[in-house]
Amino acid sequence: MLLYWGPHTLQHPDAGQKVALIAATIAFLLAHLGAKNLLSSYPGGRSQGLITSQVLIFYGILIIGTLLLRVQASRMLLLSSGFAALIWFHIEYSLTRAYLRPKFAVIAGGFADEILALPDCDVRVLTTLDLNDVRYDGVVADFQTLTTDKERFLTACALENVPVYHAKTVYESLTGRVKIDKMSENNIGSLLPSSAYELTKSAIDIFIVVLTLPLVLPLSLFIALLIRVESPGPVIYTQTRVGRGNKPFTIYKFRSMRFDQLAGEQFAGETDPRITRVGQVIRKLRIDELPQFFNVLKGEMSLIGPRPEQPSFVDDFNKQIPFYSYRHVVKPGITGWAQVRHGYAADSDETRVKIEHDFYYIKNCSLTLDFFIFFLTIRTMLSGFGAR
Template sequence: MKNNFPRRFRRLYEEVLLSNTFSLFVGWIITVALPFIAFWSYEQLISPNNGQKNALIATSIAYFFSAAGTNRLRNIYPGGRSAAFILPQVVLVYGLIALITFMLRLEISRFLLIASGATALIWLYIEYTLTEKYKRLKLAIIPGNKYTEEISQLKLVDARVLKTLSLEGRRYDSVVADFESIDENTQRFLTQCALHRTAVYDAKQIYESLTGKVKIHRMSENNMGALLPSPGYERLKFFIDILIVLATLPVVLVIGLITAILIKIESPGPAIYTQTRIGQGNKPFTIYKFRSMRFDRLASEQFAGENDPRITKIGKIIRKLRIDELPQFFNILKGEMSLIGPRPEQPSFVNEYDKKIPFYSYRHIVKPGISGWAQVRQGYTASADETQVKIEHDFYYIKNCSLSLDLIIAILTIRIMITGFGAR
């Protein structure tokens, strides 16, 4: 079997210009060195004071973490190839650096820190625009099952279905096939691709990575028995949750007090309402939320749509900014919830979906969260079909639960609060 196996971007100049090292170096020159040189005299550059020295170190750290985080989103986060993720990433990193220097009472040039942050934001947008065409995944698809079919229809990658077992001289990042149903000729072809340094991936693995969802038609598809969360990470996560809640409590209490007053002024009824939800281990617990709808204790459980007439004016605002979830900090302190995790559902919905999907309750193997993978990927659900997709996102989170994924969800939650995406 004759074939050509060209490797995408393996030429020396391509490897240099598209490398992370080159990007980081150029970005550091633009976002750190240039502001430092532009705003100080020659004498100050030769003998910088402590504030300038600390600012140079702080801005270097902030830029590298911002650039590395943005690059990580583009490479491992499903659907992460969007310029919309750059702003929350930069704001979070530079904000944390500023907070750390303030808490440590370090002498620092705030002007240089702000100038570097603004320049980093502009540069990362420019760098994203210039390289997006080349960093977009180009996949050769060998047709065969539902996963390869859905991958070929995804807009976030350049997926091309092979008509024959040949790359036809084109350069690809990887070849994708269904490993469970390939014949001997396809196996030989994939082996040759791998030998010539063209990556080969299973369609199911690529589908989950690109979409952030895990199909749940049958338990056997998901290897559920191996997906027990790490006890060590669960303990670490609980410690981080408590630390963040206690650190932000003064600000949260002020925001909560103002919110409660505005809710009481607009409509009668309690500012905070309680509701039974299902938590970790299928155990019911009482969740706390700021009321965003007109108060009706006898109302039946139902989905809240985007334009639900029950939502008050204040309710629309606090739902968009996720302020209505702040009382759940008390649930976190009680050990019932986490900052990040699948959203807890009402008992009636759990019973309904448990009948339709025998292993639906597996999503309760971890603590429910204030924000979660389904929320940043999809937003609130308002129908049974949307809930089905949300469950697939929940299963992806359980399967890939880690500190890095939790950090990505935190960053994208900030994006939601800024843009309003997913806030219904």
């Protein structure tokens, strides 16, 4: 503002500049808090690319809001403030990134051993029950394997204001996965999403789908034309998937492979020869899923949730993991936590990892986490992460 208008304007701003100064200050604080929350609250939030989306969202809402409400405010000041905030937040992130890694003291044994192999975390095994005057962000232990001496030590740590964490909690926080080998290891029955959350989420889903139809419909027609020109067969590919409550439903996608009615159910590889040239592009950008907006309007899917699987895969995983179908307590989604954290699964081992991501989402589902997945989805679409 000083460089553009000079010192006189800074001392005597007009009404529009005053409003813009106040609005820009509020947007800066909200963007800073939002970026800080995303970079620390959820696994996978340690990504510099999320800063840009936060700044664009808050300043975009601010500028559009002033236009719609016809508020007299300096657009130049708002734009320059957003640009300056974007640069500053990236500099701040680069300078403080090394200090964002948590440092834990770990009491080895049981599930706590899983923490020792995690990246992006400074973990040190306690050879003796003593912190040796080293300051840690927390002490981690498997509470199910504690001896009397370890319980006394952890109590003493808490009294010294050193946080004490269950190893499973730390693992979930750092990986975004709920590792379950036995039903008794997690109180799954109490993890059902609240009805208020589900109703609110459904309303938001429908609102977003209807709002984006003017953009989605022309894009869909263009994609359909490209598919039709490149290869014979239907434009829309349908398949039976398993949805909420283990109920089957028909999912819709733009066809990205050569049409073969005799092809069996199988995982799609990264270099699968069945994928067409148009299919490679729409799969990488994830826009082959656009027809599933119709599934959302029908109430069969949500914009965000665990991806629905084919019935034969569900039967196989039910045999391997007795409580696998618990992932069907929520509506399946077009995008989800497993997709933005892991990408497509190419085999059963990768699918098991994705299931652990799904359990994390179900255990922690909220509008805040959905909002975070939305930002990660944008990053995934731009980078092509995990595309098959």
